[in-house]
Amino acid sequence: MKDSLEQWLEELLEKHEGERMTDKQSRILRAAVEVFAEKGYSGAATSEIAQRAGVAEGTIFRHYRTKKDLLYSIVAPFVAKLIEPFVLRDLYPLIDNPHPTFEGFIRALLDNRIAFAEKNIKVIKILLQEVPFHPELREQFLSKVAERVLVKLSNAVYHYRKQGQIVDLPPLTMIRLVGSTLFGYLIVRFLFAPSGWDDTQEREATVQYILHGLNRKN
Amino acid sequence: MKDSLEQWLEELLEKHEGERMTDKQSRILRAAVEVFAEKGYSGAATSEIAQRAGVAEGTIFRHYRTKKDLLYSIVAPFVAKLIEPFVLRDLYPLIDNPHPTFEGFIRALLDNRIAFAEKNIKVIKILLQEVPFHPELREQFLSKVAERVLVKLSNAVYHYRKQGQIVDLPPLTMIRLVGSTLFGYLIVRFLFAPSGWDDTQEREATVQYILHGLNRKN
């Protein structure tokens, strides 16, 4: 957990147009992720973030004009990362260089998103919590994710539908169904984390459920 | 929307051991639901709740010792309502007097929960938002919902599995899969509310997805 957070943080550093972050700045970010995830944006006090980062409160406002800026600087690059696998065709040939079978596609998608969720639980929690209260966040999320990802996914799904591999439903409907199933798997596994969770079995059941649910033989 | 909120409020009044609520008290509750849903618990100021209820701020604290009490008085009876259809056998013969077919069961469950969600969107939003930050809420929710509802559902699912109507998976796994699909339908319909949403078509696709997904003919 700590490793993946650190890794994410470092990736965030590099994003900042070559400008390296200072040690204190990265500690502020780390503490902010922690406190935002624990108490939510409104419940998180900048004083506590400063304290946990081992930094004077004024230092926060030297780097981030407002508390909201701090939130955005955490969430915004994450949203970008969220879309990445759907737009970087050479890194992830998931969409544009598709698997021959729908099953292979689903399995790859599942693996890909599970790995991503594993690395970003805390930021995902923050995003889910705060999107309802920040119209700008919601707008950015919807415009980027909805417009870009949904279009890419629609194309892929349409491709398998045309081949007769899956049932004849609107692509958006199928994306909702598969997305729900995938999302439910992730929520139950990472947020509820039930005892006695047999992951290989659950994952296989999930894949089979999707495949049969969208099988063209009605 | 306003009708259902009023109806829910009246049901809440009757719950209070015969003690009728004053007019101002119910207006406080109504305003609190509104503001909590809009800004979240931490972001909601008691001053704004009072203002929107057309009431002095002190009046809130005459009826509710703390702000947290106000939140609980809204959410607690809702959690009870959430479980009701699974424990009141005579009102909802959904579980204990089951449908002969799994398909009938799923359709009834879907209709039942959609109607419930339709009537309680705002309180559902509050519950989803605040459960992560209030251990007592989470504990009550998990102990009541998880223990009572999951047991009932497991029995029902086990019944259909024994009859060979559905695939041979652990009941909890199947509940997760069906629950995810149902939840995804509700979220997309009520929270995203996409334009051009053909509800009968979406609902039928959802039912078919579940039925084929759990069909025993693998």
Add this chain to the structure above:
DNA sequence: TATAAAAATAAGTGATTACTCACTTTTTAT
């Protein structure tokens, strides 16, 4: 109508909030 109880109020309370600013320390460039 008289009176006691309950409900409601308005003006506070100290604590905490996000944020500022004058100042010191550290880093960088020449």
Add this chain to the structure above:
DNA sequence: ATAAAAAGTGAGTAATCACTTATTTTTATA
């Protein structure tokens, strides 16, 4: 080595927070 720039500090700001209390208004009962 030195000066300019950047980073960091912590005391202080007004505003807002949840909550209290003394007082007034409303309601119920006789």
